[in-house]
Structures are given as C-alpha cells and as structure tokens.
Amino acid sequence: MLLEPSASFPDMPLTLPRLIGWAAQQFGDKAAIRELGAEMSYRQLNDLRRQAAKSFCAIGVNHGDRVAIWAPNMAEWIVAAAGLQSVGAILVPLNTRLQENEAADILRRAGVKALLTTSEFEALAPLVDKDLANLSHRIMLPVAGVAPTDDPRSWAHFLTLGEQVDDAKFIAVERAVNPHDSADMLFTSGTTGKAKGVLCSHEQNIRVFQTWSVTVGLRSDDNYLIINPFFHSFGYKAGWLAAIICGATILPMAKFDKQSVMEVIQREKVTMLPGAPSLYEMLLADDTRHNYDLSSLRLGVTGAASVPVQLVRDMRDKLGFETVVTAYGLTESCGVVTICRPDDEAEVIASTSGRAIDGVELKCADPQTGVEVARGSEGEVWFRGYNVMQGYFDMPEATAETITADGWLKTGDIGVMDAAGYLKITDRLKDMYIMNGENVYPAEIEKALYAMSGVAGVAVIGVPKAPQGEVGMAFVVRKAGSDIDATAVREFCAAQLASYKVPFYVEFIDALPLNASGKVVKPELKALAAQKLA
Structure with missing residues (x-):
C-alpha cells in the first residue's frame, strides 16, 4: 500500500538526492542549517551534498554499499548522509553510546565499506578495525573547537577528492538512485540480544515523514532544535529529514545540556523542540528557565514513554507550547505508526499514542491467530502499510517471523485500541x-x-x-x-x-x-x- 502524496507537497521527489535538489529550488537562500554561528542555505546544502557524493564516488563507494556514521549531531553528519545516499549507498548510523565491541559487531555484520567518525572515537580504532575486511576507508569529521589538521583522512581533504569525478558520470550515478532502493540500515536489538539491521527505502522515509510533518504541523518558518541523536529515527527522520521536507531551519545540538538548550531557544528563537518526556520535565524542574525567553516555543512532539496528563498541560501553560502531540513507532516502521492530532484533548495526548498515520492499517491482534481482538481488549500491536520495513539485513528468517505473508508487521508490543482507533501501549511481549x-x-x-x-x-x-x-x-x-x-x-x-x-x-x-x-x-x-x- 502506498500513500498518495499530500496536497501540501504535490511534487515531492521520492529519493533523498532529488528531495534536496527540490528543496534547494523551493527554499533557495533560506537557512537550512545553523550551527555555532555558521549558516548554510538550502542551495549550499545541495551543493555540499553533491560535492560529498562525488567524493564517495572517488573512493569507490557504489550503489548498495554500506557507509557508517559514528558521530554526534553536526551539520557534516547531514551532508555526509545525503552524499552517500546520493550515490545509492546505504546509511548505517552508529549509536554514539556503543562500546567498541558493539560497534565492531555492527560494522562487521553490515559489511561497512567506509566509516565517518570523529577523534572522540578514534581511540577505539584498534578494536573497531579488527576483522573488518570490508572497511577500506575512514573519514574524520571535524570537532567543534579543535583546529583542523593536515590528516589525509580529514573531512576537508575528503571533500576535495570529488574534483576528479566527471560531472556526467556523477549525474548518471545520482539519477540511478531509485525510490525503492534501501536508503538506510538502522540497527535495533531483539529479544535474543543480537542487533538487527532494519532496511528502509528512500520512498518510505520521505512519504512517512511528509505525512508526519503535515500531521504535527511542521512549517518552513520553524527553527527546529534537534537534540535527539541523528543515529535514531527521532533525530534523523523526524529530525533533519522532516525539516528538509518542510524547509525548516535545522539547529543541531551535539550534547544535551539544560542551560545550553535554554540559551539556544532564546538566541535562535526555537519553535520546534521534540524529545522524550524527560526533556520537558527537566526544563520544567529548572527554576533558572525564568531567566530565559522561551516564548518562541510552538511545537512539541514526544513519546517513547508514558506521558503524564499534567506534563502536557505544563508544556502548554508553563513552557508556552501551542501544540503538543505524542506518537508511537519503532525502527521497523520507519519510525512512526501512530500519532495524536494537534486538536486532541490533553488527556488523549497523555493517555494514548494517537491513531494510525494516514495510509496505515492498525490492529490489536491475538498473537497466535492474528485475528483482531475486540476494541478495548489487549492484543499484540500489528500494522500494515507503506511504512513496513523492507526487512532485516541478511536475516530472512527473522524478517519472516516479524512480517506476515499478507504484510502485517508484528511489533511485539501489547496494546489496547479504543473505538476511535486510538492506541494505548500497555506491555511489551519482548520485555523491552x-x-x-x-x-x-x-x-x-x-x-x-x-x-x-x-x-x-x-x-x-x-x-x-x-x-x-x-x-x-x-x-x-x-x-x-x-x-x-x-x-x-x-x-x-x-x-x-x-x-x-x-x-x-x-x-x-x-x-x-x-x-x-x-x-x-x-x-x-x-x-x-x-x-x-x-
């Protein structure tokens, strides 16, 4: 099942390279990314994306190759991801909290060809390099406050490599990227403790977050502070990808710090601030917030845990959010299954995870038979639609266990759905x-x-x-x-x-x-x- 493009975006391209090219035409010199006083327009983002893509071509990254990024949020993360996806390579984001043995396991099983990282993780290189026959390139991304070096592995040097690539050849490579090609492989642990690589396509990601953006009300005049890490769907897909779809300004934050968050909200007039409930609770509990002008805050999107009704009210009354919504999703759903609507009551937003996004079917089923249980009764949450992952990388049996023959994805979560289709997660089959x-x-x-x-x-x-x-x-x-x-x-x-x-x-x-x-x-x-x- 495919979702028809929203009327808000009638000409939305369905691959990332074409999307960013489209955004450059739509939004031109508008700020795409603002970080540490530096600003990059949508036109510049597209130029840099193409420059990075040509450099990936120069080092031999081809269609279907896997390229990993192991780094905190930064503008270069976005450019690198867009660049590698522009040549048909598959993005493999690594959690920055992983130990070296965990990272090495993912790099090995994914067959990663190139790794982009920072000096912060360079100390882990000996173990990470062990037994990684496919890893042929390491590119060092810049670190704020650290002077650039002449290291031939540096990001700056890497970007010069594309100069040797013929434009006509690159254009042919870029145009060969298909909407159904895998765009990324995000790893999620399973009940066995073995991480699984979830494959999602360009088209899936763009359609899902086009719908998500329209539903939550993300706009081109939003200043979007992204604290959620880029290695996670919340920071990557609901973060900078959604911002590009809408033409919003991306404000990446590498590390969370309450004071820094409030300073950035005041200085940059932040309007969009998503996060886990704990983010808002920490801001509300900090009396120094009264020293900052937080009046620009407009839109908050939360989830990933239970949300007290009082928190929703406090976000509106004390932090000044016009709109607060909650959502539910998993990596296997491209990040979103259900979401509340902005006009839902506070009790609904706090007590449920919303209803299925447009174009997606949802049911609470008997785990053994797949038959939908009566509304108001507990069952395993199953969904079907354009957001169902392509599968687990190199794990056909696990994929078959998770996705039924008729396309339903079994989440392993237990939930209750009411008569209006609103879902409440009550337990987890997977003990997660x-x-x-x-x-x-x-x-x-x-x-x-x-x-x-x-x-x-x-x-x-x-x-x-x-x-x-x-x-x-x-x-x-x-x-x-x-x-x-x-x-x-x-x-x-x-x-x-x-x-x-x-x-x-x-x-x-x-x-x-x-x-x-x-x-x-x-x-x-x-x-x-x-x-x-x-």
Whole structure:
C-alpha cells in the first residue's frame, strides 16, 4: 500500500538526492542549517551534498554499499548522509553510546565499506578495525573547537577528492538512485540480544515523514532544535529529514545540556523542540528557565514513554507550547505508526499514542491467530502499510517471523485500541523497556552478565523511575563463594555495554523464580521490584 502524496507537497521527489535538489529550488537562500554561528542555505546544502557524493564516488563507494556514521549531531553528519545516499549507498548510523565491541559487531555484520567518525572515537580504532575486511576507508569529521589538521583522512581533504569525478558520470550515478532502493540500515536489538539491521527505502522515509510533518504541523518558518541523536529515527527522520521536507531551519545540538538548550531557544528563537518526556520535565524542574525567553516555543512532539496528563498541560501553560502531540513507532516502521492530532484533548495526548498515520492499517491482534481482538481488549500491536520495513539485513528468517505473508508487521508490543482507533501501549511481549527514549532489551544485558565471574543467574526487568521513564533492575544470583556487589555488576556492564543499558538497580537474590519449563517468571520479579521500590 502506498500513500498518495499530500496536497501540501504535490511534487515531492521520492529519493533523498532529488528531495534536496527540490528543496534547494523551493527554499533557495533560506537557512537550512545553523550551527555555532555558521549558516548554510538550502542551495549550499545541495551543493555540499553533491560535492560529498562525488567524493564517495572517488573512493569507490557504489550503489548498495554500506557507509557508517559514528558521530554526534553536526551539520557534516547531514551532508555526509545525503552524499552517500546520493550515490545509492546505504546509511548505517552508529549509536554514539556503543562500546567498541558493539560497534565492531555492527560494522562487521553490515559489511561497512567506509566509516565517518570523529577523534572522540578514534581511540577505539584498534578494536573497531579488527576483522573488518570490508572497511577500506575512514573519514574524520571535524570537532567543534579543535583546529583542523593536515590528516589525509580529514573531512576537508575528503571533500576535495570529488574534483576528479566527471560531472556526467556523477549525474548518471545520482539519477540511478531509485525510490525503492534501501536508503538506510538502522540497527535495533531483539529479544535474543543480537542487533538487527532494519532496511528502509528512500520512498518510505520521505512519504512517512511528509505525512508526519503535515500531521504535527511542521512549517518552513520553524527553527527546529534537534537534540535527539541523528543515529535514531527521532533525530534523523523526524529530525533533519522532516525539516528538509518542510524547509525548516535545522539547529543541531551535539550534547544535551539544560542551560545550553535554554540559551539556544532564546538566541535562535526555537519553535520546534521534540524529545522524550524527560526533556520537558527537566526544563520544567529548572527554576533558572525564568531567566530565559522561551516564548518562541510552538511545537512539541514526544513519546517513547508514558506521558503524564499534567506534563502536557505544563508544556502548554508553563513552557508556552501551542501544540503538543505524542506518537508511537519503532525502527521497523520507519519510525512512526501512530500519532495524536494537534486538536486532541490533553488527556488523549497523555493517555494514548494517537491513531494510525494516514495510509496505515492498525490492529490489536491475538498473537497466535492474528485475528483482531475486540476494541478495548489487549492484543499484540500489528500494522500494515507503506511504512513496513523492507526487512532485516541478511536475516530472512527473522524478517519472516516479524512480517506476515499478507504484510502485517508484528511489533511485539501489547496494546489496547479504543473505538476511535486510538492506541494505548500497555506491555511489551519482548520485555523491552525504554530509558530516556532508548530501547533497552534485557536479554542483551543478561547475556553480558552471564559472562561475569561470580554470576550464577541473572534476570533484568525495567522499572519506573522519573525522569528517565524506566530504568533497569538486575536480579543476580551469586555463585557459591562469590562476593560480587552492585558496584562490580554495574562496572562490568559499563565495560561491555552502552551506558543506557547499565542497570540502575542491582538486587541479589538466592534463586530466580522459574516456571515448569525453566523460564524466568518475570511478573514475580516485577512484583518483588515493586515491593523493594515502595
């Protein structure tokens, strides 16, 4: 099923290179990106995008090759991504919180040919380079405040390489990019703890966020502060891609800091500020916000965790947002499945994740039969439409397990849908929990901890905690004679996993509760956690 182009964008191109060329014609000298006092117009963005694309051609990046970016939010991230996608290569964003072994695993399995990173991650190079036969190029992106060097791997040097590429040859390569070509491969963990590469096409991304932009009311006169990381759908697709679709001005923020956020809102007259609920809660809790002019704020989009009704009201009444909406999505949906509408009541925005975006079917189904359950009853959330991923990279069995023969994608989330089609997520089949907007899969943490000396058994669950939304609680059974403590457990995890995966709470118990088949009964652990946290 394909969505007909919105009347707001009747001539929207359906590949990224054509989209940015179109935006250059539509918005010309309007600011596309403003960062650290420097400004890039839409016309300049298109020129730089083409320059980067020609340089990718020069180093031998071809249609279908995978190119990774492992760097914080910056203008060069956008130019690099657009450049590599302009030659038909597939973007592989890497989470900046990954440990080197996690990053190396993704680079290896994705067969990445070129890696763009910064000196911040250069110290991890020995391990990341290990056994990566396909990785032939490393390009160093600039770091704010650090003087450029003569390093032949530098971004500045890289951009000169395209000068040797014939224009006619490049134009042919660019025009060969098809709307159905894979544009990106974002990795998401699964219940086994093994990351899966989710493939989405140019057309899917553009159609989904064209619809998203119209629904939330993103406009060309918006100044869009993007704190959400570019390695995530929220910062990449609902971030700079949506901004380009609408002609908004992109304000990238590399690292979150409350004071810096408020300073930028005041200085740049920020109108669009999306984020996890914890972002707004931190701003509301900071009394120094009264020292800043935040009156420009117009549009807030949140989700990824439960949203208190009072938070929605406070965002409107105390932070001054005209529009607040919540949404639900996953990497396998290009980032969006459902969304509230701007005119929905605060209670609806806080208590539901909205209804399906236009052109997408949604149902809560019996996980065994796929038959839709009665409205108001719990079922597994299934959706079907143009936003269903192309599949998991090099994992046909996992793809077949997730997408039915008739096109329904089984999310693994449990939800309730009301008569009007509004969805409320109530549980997760996959045991996943969400900390500060990041999906965390207990199986991955459990696998890591089973390798720790002194651990006889372990189970991890998510428990509520403000302002993060949820954090991890690890229940650990010590081996006889072991004296490991909570600090040792956390330090071991921190050496193996990204920081957001490290359990916040560690509890030691004599034995894990098991059912007749030997599986951990996590509801019992959740009850125990509730007692301890009470």
